[in-house]
Amino acid sequence: MLKGHRRIAERKAIVFFARLIHGLLILTLVSVVCGSMALAESRVVKVGVYENSPKVFTDESGRPSGIFIDLIEYIASEEDWEVQYVAGTWAEGLERLEKGLIDLMPDVALTTEREKRFSFHKIQVLSSWFQAYARKDSGLQSILDLNGKRVAILDKSVQQEAFTRFSRGFGLDTKLVAVADYKTMFEMVAKGDVDAAVTNQFYGSMHARKYGLVDTAIVFEPSALFFAAPKNSSRELLEAIDQHLDYLKKDTKSAYYATLRKWTSEEVRFRLPVWLQVLGLIAGIVLLMSLGGSVILKNQVNARTRELKQINSEMEVRIIERTAELALAMEKAQSADRLKSAFLATMSHELRTPLNSIIGFTGILLQRLGGPLNEEQEKQLKMVYNSARHLLSLINDVLDISKIEAEQLNVVSETFNLRETVEKVIKTSQPLAENKNLKLTAEIAPEIGLMKSDRRRVEQILLNLVSNAVKFTEQGFVRMKCEIQNGKIVIAVADSGIGIRPKDMDKLFNAFQQIESGITRKYDGTGLGLSISRKLANLLGGEIRVESEWGKGSTFTFLLPREGEKA
Amino acid sequence: MKGNILVIEDNEQNLYLVRFILEKNGYTVHAAMDGQTGIDMAAALKPDMILLDIQLPVMDGYAVARNLRANPELAAIPIVAVTSHAMVGDRDKAMEVGCNGYIEKPINPDTFMSEVERHLVVK
Numbered sequence: 001m002l003k004g005h006r007r008i009a010e011r012k013a014i015v016f017f018a019r020l021i022h023g024l025l026i027l028t029l030v031s032v033v034c035g036s037m038a039l040a041e042s043r044v045v046k047v048g049v050y051e052n053s054p055k056v057f058t059d060e061s062g063r064p065s066g067i068f069i070d071l072i073e074y075i076a077s078e079e080d081w082e083v084q085y086v087a088g089t090w091a092e093g094l095e096r097l098e099k100g101l102i103d104l105m106p107d108v109a110l111t112t113e114r115e116k117r118f119s120f121h122k123i124q125v126l127s128s129w130f131q132a133y134a135r136k137d138s139g140l141q142s143i144l145d146l147n148g149k150r151v152a153i154l155d156k157s158v159q160q161e162a163f164t165r166f167s168r169g170f171g172l173d174t175k176l177v178a179v180a181d182y183k184t185m186f187e188m189v190a191k192g193d194v195d196a197a198v199t200n201q202f203y204g205s206m207h208a209r210k211y212g213l214v215d216t217a218i219v220f221e222p223s224a225l226f227f228a229a230p231k232n233s234s235r236e237l238l239e240a241i242d243q244h245l246d247y248l249k250k251d252t253k254s255a256y257y258a259t260l261r262k263w264t265s266e267e268v269r270f271r272l273p274v275w276l277q278v279l280g281l282i283a284g285i286v287l288l289m290s291l292g293g294s295v296i297l298k299n300q301v302n303a304r305t306r307e308l309k310q311i312n313s314e315m316e317v318r319i320i321e322r323t324a325e326l327a328l329a330m331e332k333a334q335s336a337d338r339l340k341s342a343f344l345a346t347m348s349h350e351l352r353t354p355l356n357s358i359i360g361f362t363g364i365l366l367q368r369l370g371g372p373l374n375e376e377q378e379k380q381l382k383m384v385y386n387s388a389r390h391l392l393s394l395i396n397d398v399l400d401i402s403k404i405e406a407e408q409l410n411v412v413s414e415t416f417n418l419r420e421t422v423e424k425v426i427k428t429s430q431p432l433a434e435n436k437n438l439k440l441t442a443e444i445a446p447e448i449g450l451m452k453s454d455r456r457r458v459e460q461i462l463l464n465l466v467s468n469a470v471k472f473t474e475q476g477f478v479r480m481k482c483e484i485q486n487g488k489i490v491i492a493v494a495d496s497g498i499g500i501r502p503k504d505m506d507k508l509f510n511a512f513q514q515i516e517s518g519i520t521r522k523y524d525g526t527g528l529g530l531s532i533s534r535k536l537a538n539l540l541g542g543e544i545r546v547e548s549e550w551g552k553g554s555t556f557t558f559l560l561p562r563e564g565e566k567a
Numbered sequence: 568m569k570g571n572i573l574v575i576e577d578n579e580q581n582l583y584l585v586r587f588i589l590e591k592n593g594y595t596v597h598a599a600m601d602g603q604t605g606i607d608m609a610a611a612l613k614p615d616m617i618l619l620d621i622q623l624p625v626m627d628g629y630a631v632a633r634n635l636r637a638n639p640e641l642a643a644i645p646i647v648a649v650t651s652h653a654m655v656g657d658r659d660k661a662m663e664v665g666c667n668g669y670i671e672k673p674i675n676p677d678t679f680m681s682e683v684e685r686h687l688v689v690k
Binding site: 352353355356357359360361363364366367369370392412414456 | 578580581584587588591658659672673674675676677
């Protein structure tokens with residue numbers, strides 16, 4: 001007993017001295033630091049919070065919580081920052097970040113677009129990806145199985161956009177159901193309202209089992225998640241985060257791995273108080289066992305960490321494999337598309353050769369070079385001639401559109417006189433207009449002259465606009481106006497024709513679409529002309545705009561950069 | 568007699584068509600069905616104009632034009648390229664190798680003569 005008392009007294013003394021020395025040391029340190037650094041008070045760091053458990057969210061007691069929060073708390077304590085949280089939705093968070101109202105936003109996937117708006121540190125906090133979850137019996141194996149299926153997706157999210165792009169790449173007809181939150185999405189899958197739901201892997205791996213759902217092999221858009229800071233803010237915060245991450249990620253016992261274990265282990269759910277009790281109990285046991293069992297515990301922790309690391313690396317390998325498979329499938333689809341375009345281009349070329357003879361010989365016969373013709377013969381030959389020319393223009397259109405789609409259509413830049421081109425277009429279209437008793441005129445401003453662009457393509461666009469105007473105008477006029485506005489060449493083609501209904505405006509420039517004119521099949525043509533013209537205009541750095549009033553007429557305006565117009 | 572025109576063209580129907588139009592308009596037509604024959608005939612005949620198909624077997628029209636332009640005796644003879652390529656860049660390429668003009672196939676009988684005569688310098 002006495003021995004025991006003495007020992008306790010000795011220990012108390014040792015502890016007292018240790019504390020004293022410790023306190024003195026801190027005092028000395030603080031005075032040294034204060035003396036050397038004038039600005040040693042802690043810096044306030046405002047951090048955005050939104051709901052995306054377990055990465056970042058507000059827990060039941062209203063405190064910010066999750067992997068990103070643990071991490072920033074740790075770094076803040078090391079760096080002596082004072083963290084202030086600003087809660088809101090994801091969109092609000094990004095907006096506040098952009099305006100500089102907060103210093104950091106957690107859980108931001110790095111994209112090229114975001115890199116322009118925000119600053120990022122270099123070492124990723126987490127990698128994540130989107131994955132589809134379905135009922136156990138769904139039989140969904142690959143992205144192709146989603147054809148004709150209903151898939152729930154987070155409304156206005158990156159994954160909504162990514163999935164649309166992704167499924168379109170495979171030509172799938174998947175019905176997307178936009179839902180406001182992940183929880184509702186899983187409930188809908190469980191009830192059978194939809195066939196699958198797309199969430200990020202953190203949410204999915206944590207909550208899917210609760211709804212009786214399993215993960216499918218449909219995985220896409222791997223992303224690296226970071227803290228983002230306002231653009232042009234000082235890099236001091238980001239550099240500090242990088243320094244800590246670098247250090248934390250090297251040590252499997254660090255706070256980083258501790259928070260990953262905490263938030264991604266399955267037995268841990270959102271009942272924080274219970275969890276705290278359990279932890280307290282464990283801590284007690286650990287304390288008791290620490291004398292003898294620290295080695296065992298250490299081994300267990302290490303084993304657990306290894307296990308986690310292995311799961312992580314296995315998942316990463318799976319992602320890499322999946323991505324490679326997808327890339328291959330995409331490549332196949334694209335090469336088939338290129339083959340189709342090359343086939344079309346060759347076919348169109350081969351088709352033009354025999355047309356050469358048909359147009360050439362009917363042409364010389366019509367010119368009476370082969371001898372006199374009677375009225376009936378002339379009428380019939382004209383039909384052959386016109387049909388052949390029509391066929392030729394169709395083939396040219398198909399050739400153009402396939403070249404544009406195969407991205408093989410190149411434009412040249414040459415100096416030519418725009419005035420001559422406009423006059424030529426008017427001259428070529430004049431007979432068509434006269435046939436319909438339309439007044440076709442051109443008003444060319446005096447400053448229009450030499451310009452630099454692709455002469456043939458400019459002519460093709462103008463011919464298309466004028467012939468369209470003539471085609472869809474029964475009486476009145478077609479007027480061309482050519483001038484320079486704000487340094488751009490502006491060519492407007494106005495007509496007094498049938499006009500376009502507002503609801504048809506969207507369809508106007510689609511390939512193979514001719515707007516329902518109200519008079520069935522009155523207007524022939526492939527419906528390719530405007531689509532080609534718009535694409536050509538874009539290739540030339542210009543654009544085509546349209547204004548129209550149903551029943552009154554339309555104005556198509558072709559804007560073109562003048563680039564060395566007086567060169 | 569309006570002038571001599573050398574037509575270098577491998578397709579019989581096209582050759583017939585061009586010959587027919589030119590002869591009906593009073594020109595004398597000499598025909599070569601391949602590039603080398605065309606070059607030899609040009610040197611021997613010294614025509615007033617050469618109509619040159621670009622898509623020729625063995626030696627294409629660009630090579631023929633380059634060869635013709637390399638001979639100073641033939642330097643003044645206008646060469647007009649005829650091609651169904653109708654591709655952007657073909658026109659520039661034809662001009663680059665020394666052609667004076669460019670007619671696109673299919674030949675349009677309504678405009679063919681005026682296009683030919685634009686480049687023809689009658690002696």
